[in-house]
Every structure is written in C-alpha cells, then in structure tokens.
Amino acid sequence: MGTANKIFNICKLFGNLTVQGSVKTVPLKPFSIVTRSISTSPPLKDLMEFFDQKDKWGGIEVKTGRAWNKEEMRLKSNTDLHKLWYILLKERNMLLTMEQDAKDQVRLFPNPERLDKVEISMENLEAVVRERNKAYHQLETGETGERPGKVTKNAFGLNYYYKMSEYPLPKHMNKKWQQKYRFFKHDKDNEAFLLKYREKLYLNKKRQKARNFNHVIGLLNRFPNMDIAALKQQYPDVDLEKAKRSRKYGGHFVPK
Amino acid sequence: MRFSFTNFARIGKWSQQFGNLPERYIERAMNQVYWKNPKGPQYKPNAVLQRKKFKMGVHRPWTMEFKNENMPKTYSPKIFVEPIREWSYFRGDRVEILVGKDKGKQGIIKTIIQERNWVLVEGLNCKLKNLGKDEKKDFEGVYIQEEQPLLVTTDIALVDPSDLKSTEFEWRFTEAGEKVRVSARSGRIIPIPASVEETIDYKSKSTYREQPKDTTTDVVTEITFEPKLCTFEMDIMEKMGIKEDRVPPKSYWY
Numbered sequence: 001m002g003t004a005n006k007i008f009n010i011c012k013l014f015g016n017l018t019v020q021g022s023v024k025t026v027p028l029k030p031f032s033i034v035t036r037s038i039s040t041s042p043p044l045k046d047l048m049e050f051f052d053q054k055d056k057w058g059g060i061e062v063k064t065g066r067a068w069n070k071e072e073m074r075l076k077s078n079t080d081l082h083k084l085w086y087i088l089l090k091e092r093n094m095l096l097t098m099e100q101d102a103k104d105q106v107r108l109f110p111n112p113e114r115l116d117k118v119e120i121s122m123e124n125l126e127a128v129v130r131e132r133n134k135a136y137h138q139l140e141t142g143e144t145g146e147r148p149g150k151v152t153k154n155a156f157g158l159n160y161y162y163k164m165s166e167y168p169l170p171k172h173m174n175k176k177w178q179q180k181y182r183f184f185k186h187d188k189d190n191e192a193f194l195l196k197y198r199e200k201l202y203l204n205k206k207r208q209k210a211r212n213f214n215h216v217i218g219l220l221n222r223f224p225n226m227d228i229a230a231l232k233q234q235y236p237d238v239d240l241e242k243a244k245r246s247r248k249y250g251g252h253f254v255p256k
Numbered sequence: 257m258r259f260s261f262t263n264f265a266r267i268g269k270w271s272q273q274f275g276n277l278p279e280r281y282i283e284r285a286m287n288q289v290y291w292k293n294p295k296g297p298q299y300k301p302n303a304v305l306q307r308k309k310f311k312m313g314v315h316r317p318w319t320m321e322f323k324n325e326n327m328p329k330t331y332s333p334k335i336f337v338e339p340i341r342e343w344s345y346f347r348g349d350r351v352e353i354l355v356g357k358d359k360g361k362q363g364i365i366k367t368i369i370q371e372r373n374w375v376l377v378e379g380l381n382c383k384l385k386n387l388g389k390d391e392k393k394d395f396e397g398v399y400i401q402e403e404q405p406l407l408v409t410t411d412i413a414l415v416d417p418s419d420l421k422s423t424e425f426e427w428r429f430t431e432a433g434e435k436v437r438v439s440a441r442s443g444r445i446i447p448i449p450a451s452v453e454e455t456i457d458y459k460s461k462s463t464y465r466e467q468p469k470d471t472t473t474d475v476v477t478e479i480t481f482e483p484k485l486c487t488f489e490m491d492i493m494e495k496m497g498i499k500e501d502r503v504p505p506k507s508y509w510y
Binding site for chain 2: 063064065066067068072074075076077078079080081082091112113115116117119120129132133136137139140145148154155156158160164165166167168169170171177182215218219222223226227229230231233234235
C-alpha cells in the first residue's frame with residue numbers, strides 16, 4: 001500500500017487544514033448548556049475515502065453480499081435512491097483505486113467481483129429511475145420522455161441506432177452537423193461493398209449450418225443411445241433424417 | 257466494455273451456483289480479447305477479435321488454472337458433449353458409481369461441471385497426484401488423492417432413498433404442482449438435497465452472516481416509496497430546495 005500510506009500520512013499532517021473549509025466553528029458563550037446535535041453524515045476522511053478500510057489492506061479475501069436488484073429498489077423513495085447512488089459511486093471509486101493500487105504493486109486485488117456487484121446495482125438503480133420517469137411522462141404527455149433516436153443506415157449502409165441530440169439551430173441551418181453526420185447515400189461503391197458484405201454474412205450462416213450438421217452426425221456416432229428430443233432442442237435447424245442418410249453416419253466397420 | 261457470450265459455450269447454471277459470482281464477472285474473467293475496433297466513423301462498429309473456443313476442464317473459468325489451460329494461441333481438440341434435456345444431479349446427491357475401480361460404491365456429489373456433463377464424487381474415483389517433486393534436491397514430492405470427473409449420462413446412477421440401491425428416475429409433478437425426481441423402481445420421491453442452496457460463502461440463505469458493508473435485511477425490505485406525480489429529478493429538486501424558473505430557449509431535436 002505505497003500510495004495509500006503516503007496519502008494517509010499527508011492527510012494526517014494536513015488534516016486540520018483540509019477540513020477547515022467545511023467545518024464551522026461557533027464560539028460558545030460561557031455557562032451556556034451545550035447540546036450536541038446528532039450528525040447523520042459519515043465521518044470525513046479526506047482523500048482516504050478513496051481507499052478501503054485500513055484493516056483490509058493486503059487481505060486475501062474481502063467477503064461481500066450480492067448486488068441490489070430492481071425489486072428491492074422499487075420499494076425505495078427517490079431520496080433514498082439518490083443517496084444510494086452516491087454510496088455506490090463512492091464504493092466504485094474506492095474499488096477502482098484499490099484495483100489500480102494492487103496493479104501498481106503487482107499484488108492480488110481481492111474479490112474483483114465486488115466491482116461488478118456495484119456496477120450491476122448502479123445499472124439497476126438507473127433502470128428503476130427511468131421506469132419512474134417514463135411512467136410520469138407517459139401519464140402527462142403520452143410520450144416516454146426518453147432521449148429520441150432511430151435506426152438508420154451509416155455511410156457504409158449498415159444499420160445502427162442514431163441517438164438524437166438537442167441543437168439551437170434547425171437541421172438545414174446547422175452546417176457543422178451536416179458535415180459531421182454522413183448517412184447512407186446510394187452509390188456504386190456502396191453497392192459493391194454491401195453486396196460483398198451480405199455475401200460474407202450469407203456464407204457465415206451457411207458454414208455454421210454445415211458445422212452444426214456435421215457436429216450432430218459426430219454426436220450420433222459417439223452416443224447412439226442419446227436423448228433425441230434433447231438433440232432436437234439444441235439443434236433445431238438440423239434435419240436428423242438427412243443426417244442419418246449421410247455417408248459420415250455410422251462407424252468404420254463392414255456392414256452385415 | 258462488455259462482450260456478450262451469444263455464440264460461445266455458456267457456463268452452466270449449476271456450475272456457477274457454488275461459486276456465487278455474478279455472471280458478468282465470470283464473463284469478464286474469462287474473456288480473451290486480442291483486438292477490438294476503436295470508435296470512429298472509419299471503423300466498423302463492435303468488431304472484436306477474441307477467443308471463441310475454451311477448453312472446459314475441471315477448473316472453474318474464473319480461476320488461474322483455467323487461464324493457464326487456455327493460454328492464448330493454445331488450442332485443444334474438439335470435444336463432443338452429449339445434449340441433456342434437464343440437469344438432474346445436484347450437490348449433495350447420493351450416487352452410485354457404475355465404472356472404474358470404485359464401481360458399486362456410493363458417494364456424495366461434490367462438484368458439478370455442467371459444460372462437460374461431469375460431476376466429482378467426494379473421495380471416490382480418485383487418482384494419486386504428485387506435488388513438488390524435485391530431482392535436483394532429491395525430493396520425492398507429496399502425493400494427494402484427486403477426484404476424477406464422472407459422466408452423468410453413463411458413469412453414475414442416483415440412489416433410491418428407500419432401499420439405498422441405484423435406480424433410474426424421471427421428473428414428475430406432484431399434486432401440489434411441485435417438480436420432483438421419482439425413482440423408477442420404487443416410485444419414491446428422491447428429494448433434492450438442502451445443500452443445493454449452498455455456496456462458497458454460505459450454507460443456506462437463512463444462515464448467511466452479514467458482512468460489515470452489507471445492507472441489513474430490515475433496511476432493504478423497508479418500504480419508503482410513496483407515489484407522487486413528478487419525475488425523479490423534480491422530486492429531488494423539491495426535497496433539496498432547488499427552484500428552477502428559467503425558461504429554456506427554443507431548441508431542435510435531430
């Protein structure tokens with residue numbers, strides 16, 4: 001924990017300096033009753049919040065539970081989700097820092113699946129927030145309120161999803177946009193490209209089909225007592241009757 | 257960046273179950289991406305060169321052993337795996353071994369390797385493995401027993417709980433609509449063991465010990481949602497006392 005230790009020491013040295021900006025000191029009157037209000041915010045740890053707790057440094061295993069799922073998040077109010085987002089964000093930053101620190105020191109980063117768990121939670125949270133916003137917009141305006149987009153063809157003539165953006169100028173006046181975005185225009189070169197591209201796709205498909213066919217024959221030869229229903233379920237496009245008629249079907253022996 | 261597994265060998269549900277890892281992590285740990293197209297108008301989007309065929313052995317895809325077995329530019333011969341309609345062998349099942357030197361013995365399933373139709377039975381069908389043999393130092397090494405995989409289709413049979421003898425079985429529905437394995441010989445239900453739930457982190461979900469960073473159950477199940485006619489952002493702004501009365505200028509979406 002080279003970097004972490006350095007930052008920890010610096011924080012200890014300048015601890016008072018860094019905190020001063022955010023702490024208000026109120027001069028107390030003599031003989032007044034001092035009551036301390038309950039603080040719900042987490043303790044301020046400066047840059048050390050980017051690192052894990054000190055007892056976990058250099059550990060082999062850090063056990064954690066699973067990610068939050070959507071059903072659980074749907075029970076929570078908007079404020080709770082807002083707070084949870086920042087908890088997750090801080091946790092992700094901490095994990096990324098620890099991962100990089102482990103990499104720098106050529107050490108093992110314990111339980112890297114923690115990162116995925118946090119990211120899955122964040123994705124689920126975003127999905128739940130979008131669900132709520134969509135419901136509101138559909139009730140009020142009849143539209144989803146999502147960022148609009150459409151499936152168009154790019155300069156090569158391949159389909160892609162174009163995400164629309166907001167501009168201060170209408171399309172015909174926006175020269176910059178016109179230069180940046182070039183959509184499909186039918187011409188000779190494009191036609192030649194697409195012909196070859198589609199041929200490639202077609203051949204890939206055909207080869208995959210042939211591969212499946214041969215694989216099924218291989219399976220039939222190796223496992224004569226196989227569950228045929230399972231075979232059909234796994235390879236629905238292979239004609240079994242045709243496969244059994246193939247010369248590859250059956251072993252290398254003289255027929256009786 | 258994530259790449260989907262669509263045309264790859266997927267990791268079976270029961271192989272993943274004991275590891276208790278998110279599927280997304282397994283993908284990330286397993287993937288070997290050699291090249292992917294940068295973003296830009298001159299590149300075909302999402303073009304990726306990556307390993308498609310993996311050797312699925314006894315090692316789990318997120319382990320170092322698996323990575324060593326699947327080093328870049330190493331290829332293994334094609335393996336034919338018999339298709340099975342439904343997986344019916346679970347951790348903790350008592351099975352009888354039908355082949356090999358432990359033929360006729362009964363044991364408990366320890367590990368499931370669904371991609372190969374394999375199971376490991378605890379303490380049976382073992383091989384001696386030498387560890388740490390060093391001829392320079394004149395050290396003989398240490399021998400350990402290592403369970404060898406068994407095919408579920410031919411090498412093992414489930415044990416009927418009524419007479420503790422091997423039997424064939426089939427999946428049926430009870431009157432309550434529950435799906436159960438029924439012994440073909442005696443018609444008795446072969447119960448699915450409780451250790452199905454077991455993972456590397458806990459024996460059962462109810463006995464899971466909460467870790468310091470886990471959110472407690474009462475906090476998770478507490479309902480704080482109240483329906484309101486506003487968007488998420490409007491609600492947060494209201495709660496934080498942010499007022500916005502500026503009118504945005506006219507804009508165009510395209």
